[in-house]
Amino acid sequence: MSDDHADPHPNQFALLRQRRFGPFFWVQFLGAGNDNLFKFAFTVLVTYQLQVPWLPEGMAGLVIGALFILPFVLFSATSGQLADKLEKSGLMRLVKNLEIAIMAAAALGFLTANAALLLGCVFLMGLHSTLFGPVKFAYLPQHLTERELTGGNGMVEMGTFVAILLGSLAGGVLIALPQIGPTAVAVACFAVALAGRWAAQAVPHSPATDPQLKINWNPFTETWRNLVLARQDIVVFRSLLGISWMWFFGAVFLANFPAFAKGVLHGDEHVASLLLVVFSVGVGVGALLCEVVSRRHVEIGLVPAGAIGMSVFAIDLYFAARGLPAVPVQGLGAFLAQPAHWRVVADLFMLALSVGVYSVPMYALIQLRSQPSHRARIIAANNILNALFMIVSSLGAGAMLGAGFTVPEVFLATALLNVLVGAYVFLLVPEYLLRFVAFGLSRLIYRFEVQGDRHLPTTGAAVVVCNHVSYVDALLLMAASPRPLRFIMDHRIFAVPVLGWLFRLAKAIPIAPERENPAAYAAAFEAADRVLAEGGLLCIFPEGGITRDGQLQPFQGGVLKILKRRPVPVVPVALHNLWGSFFSRVEGGTAMVRPLRRGLFSRVGLVAGPALAPEGLSPDSLRQQVGLLLQTPRQSVR
Template identity: 55%
Template sequence: MSSQFGLLKARRFAPFFATQFLGAFNDNLFKNALVVLLTFQTSQWTTLKAEVLANLAAGIFILPFFLFSATAGQLADKYDKARLARLVKVLEMVIMAVAAAGFWLHSLVVLLSALFLLGLHSTLFGPVKYAILPQHLGEAELVGGNALVEAGTFVAILIGTLAGGLLAGSVAQPAWIALGGWLVALLGLLTSWRIPTAPAPAPELKVNPNPLTETWRNIGFARQNRTVFLSILGISWFWLYGALYLAQFPAYAKNVLGGNESVVTLLLATFTVGIGTGSLLCERLSGKRVEIGLVPFGSVGLTLFGVDLAFASPSSLAGAAPLGIGALLGQPWAWRVLFDLVMLGMFGGFFIVPLYALVQMRSSPEHRARIIAANNILNALFMVAGALAAAGLLGAGLPIPALFGIAALCNAAVAIYIYGLVPEFMLRFLAWLLIHAAYRLEKKGLEHIPDEGPALLVCNHVSFIDPVIIMGASPRPIRFVMDHRIFKTPLLNYIFRHSRAIPIAPAKEDPVMMERAFAEVAKALEAGDLVGIFPEGRITDTGDLYPFRPGITRILEATPVPVVPLALQGLWGSFFSRIDGQAMKTPFRRGFFSKIALVGAPPVAPEDAAPDRLQTLVGELRGERR
């Protein structure tokens, strides 16, 4: 597809997208309509307070995620996901019939039971929703597909919430709300019939009905890949953070901004637009691949604009005449508040979309749906914990803007903790930032870098930042072998150390370091890693290739692996090259956003990878563009 929006015309995505959009819309339509009815007509339904009912409804809706996510993950791994999607839509129609009965009988118990069943509906569809994407989309489409799903979900939440509130206040007989929900469910069933088959990855799986033991088992599957598990924790933190903001919007609009009900809608719409925009921008910023460098970028924005929202919020305006949207926009502080909300949503999109795509891509296919189920359980757990913490702080008298500020600072602490455990996120961010801030990188032939298994990457050496550029362009982490003096370059040393680069010295200078480097290379290749080397052994000071040294032969004799030739183009003459004899001497030598390229060729068998042949291949790849 030329862009992510092309997926909306493809049968392998469009019916699924419509089905999940309608499901999210229906959940929020019924849930918000019920909450509005119970809030404004409490005495007709129960003696409980409206605030208690609202929180009770939220708890009932989320309870199935704890009870049934483990089972849902097993079902999605055992059966065809397209078939499961259709069955879930049938269940949704039954649930809407139950809700209609609750409204007709004027029974709060029946209505809350329908709400519980809607939570079950979302629980069953969750693993299908995310595990089906890698089966129907290519790797280059995964980010765009997830971006559309996330943007669509938040738009569905917004529209469903608005529609639910309007229906609750405008229909004489509440049963019409359930009828509307039933028609939406029917439409979802019709779209689900167009979803292509998604064969079960583990049809022999025996379903374990015990939610406790299976939940722990699913979390165990997620923990098998450290990056996947920490990505799930990051996703769960985002849902805690986002849900905390969304939950405060009504009180924030009324008690802090001094607005009426329409201002709540404005805040929700503004946040949703931000999420949708950030999600859809991910494909463009990541170059149609899973770019986890966007995740730290997202967390920086979530912190900065969360703190700014705390300071931008006015002193409490409660007690004055409620402001409508027009009057609110006439206030000097209002635009800053709305800008902060848009940016919070946008950076939230940058944060969440790559994490979902990473979990899908790096999870083993036979366990993917169960890992998604573990993610859903942890999401729910984090949201409940966040709601309880927010309730406790607000109950102790903390103002809502201060709560936003504390949440933003906690976000920074969580980000530092996660990126400390998995430096790959921060390394990719620094590489992504350098490439996009200083250069325009063109990538050709990088599909020849294997998706898994060991390989030796060889490239010409033009500048001090060659490893950073290759690292940022590669779909996988690379362990570079580099001269120990380059390894010690200020600022870049942080990247080299945390990417586990291997410093090496000539035998005449430090034979012990050299032997240690070769031993570490063999160990890395045996572990299935990618290892990158610059066979010239030095950064060029002429712009031409120096002879490739025989170290390649020694590496391949110890560990025969495929060799992928790469070539950098356009870096000669840049600030980081030695065109003047000394690098990093003339700032802005080439200006900003100069064009560079990284070109790859098919792998060479180890027995054919003689230094002179590899030098010829790299020279041909580079061409005349130094």
């Protein structure tokens, strides 16, 4: 486990008690809830109660959904600029004032049964959410540390899906009240808007990140400019695409729950509501699990795990639903009395949990890696892509259903497409795959305990020096580091099966002895200097090779050559208890001879010490620092 014992905030729920997060969380929660209360109540109204000749009941949900999404496409770019240029707490209060005005108009629409006015309010609530989106995700990294960002995003993700669920359920219940339904919805929507504005009053001051920004009011040129801006960091941009794919995937399931419940599961509207509840709770649980599993870091190794779960459980959902017998429409009790239906519910829950695990680290990564000066515009680009992917999702699923495919077949096609998209993304951005392998190694093969991880820098150039005990040292360092590491490694390790391929994916820098290959030796130092010049984190094993006796070997002078050219802080790190494991050289100097030599979950550790100034360092002094860390008792590093 990480050494978070000194952290005054033990988990993500503690953030709710703090002013920097609590009021913001409730603003987001109430806004998402009000969106869905209003939309669902309006959809039920025009479907069951109010006959509108120009809005057929079969098209009502599609029209309302499209009108709500349209502002995200048109105005996200402008809202991103506003969020970068203006102070965020004031902008939140302005957006909440707008929500109160919109809900006042919507209340009039419900009381007078004016469908046209209510459709206009749907568009305006979409605009309200468009304005709030970039503020929401740009606010978090201003107030949360790297260790809190995953938990904060998990709380927001959980809160959003719970709010969607509660808002939809409340909208359905209130609009169905005999005689007073529209009035009850009008009062509820206006009251929730007032509560949101009250919560916004307590959001702390959040300075503008680019106050000199000149607003481009043309949404089309600014949208293109935002997408170009997002592409400047290819990892961030492909993470945007990954999140947009998640919304594509999720929209297929959410949009087809009613048809799936009625036509495949033979359940009534309560069964359809159960599917929505299970999905929302599953996403919330997955989102909250991220902080626990990632040990309070932004752990993008969870993303492939989530993607695998999304496909596995969606495919099993197809098989679970395929053989269900045709029976008369049944209520919730009769549905749950059938054991076969519990497999459907379990698949849906695990699928949704996987969505939560997949999405939270991606949101946290975008916030962490985006430049603060244009972070909100990056989030705006994300919202644009999300909306476009959801539109394509609706069109694609509709086309398949129109061509005669069943809902389970649509789910299966989406699951298989997710396999292809995941493989494409993870090969394009190998950092996800590498962190997944490192995450699995440190938790499924070893019991990996990290101490002093707060000394591993989250920003800026630095050199990490570490003892070299095994062939998986680099993977364990990847698992401990809050950001990517570039390794200088002996060229011979690239010939090791599987590991060599992984280290190439990690863009490790091969180095050969100068007397053996002078060109490769010089090229390694040139590459190392480029890493540091770009503000990266470089790791070197100064012993020059894996120890053959378990003892710390003399340090070579290569690290000083790097520091002489580019003086940056040096972080000493020591790996504990790897000697004697499968991946270390024990039997006759040979590694990887006897699998599970020490069994599964053997305890290994990493201790990081405070950064050292580059001036005055020598190979011996660095070796001494690492040696002291090797002797450090648990929990004594600060």
